[in-house]
Amino acid sequence: xxIYRRHxxxxxxxxxxxxxxxxxxxxxxxxxxxxxxxxxxxxxRTLCSGACPKRGATVIVHxxxxxxxxxxxNEVTEIVAQHLIQGQPVERLLFREIAVIRRKxxxxxxxxxxxx
Numbered sequence: 001x002x003i004y005r006r007h008x009x010x011x012x013x014x015x016x017x018x019x020x021x022x023x024x025x026x027x028x029x030x031x032x033x034x035x036x037x038x039x040x041x042x043x044x045r046t047l048c049s050g051a052c053p054k055r056g057a058t059v060i061v062h063x064x065x066x067x068x069x070x071x072x073x074n075e076v077t078e079i080v081a082q083h084l085i086q087g088q089p090v091e092r093l094l095f096r097e098i099a100v101i102r103r104k105x106x107x108x109x110x111x112x113x114x115x116x
Contacts, residue, residue: 017057028073
């Protein structure tokens with residue numbers, strides 16, 4: 001069984017992300033990963049992840065747990081170069097609504113696990 005360093009999930013649901021470029025975003029990831037020889041990154045097209053960005057398609061990078069909203073193929077190039085190769089998230093493309101929800105969930109978890 002192959003071990004992957006990262007797993008990139010691209011929403012391709014027809015009614016939401018797919019209609020806003022999900023297929024093109026997925027294909028751009030295929031091309032960029034191949035161009036850089038990143039065979040340790042698994043790429044998957046998914047159904048709805050439960051959160052739709054206002055623009056583009058939802059892209060999730062695991063194990064980092066980071067969600068992006070990606071609208072253009074050149075943004076894929078940036079994610080591959082900066083995040084997948086250099087290890088630095090592309091802050092301007094992060095799906096901000098998800099980041100706020102996850103921060104709130106962590107705060108709630110702390111409240112329930114606190115020894116106070």
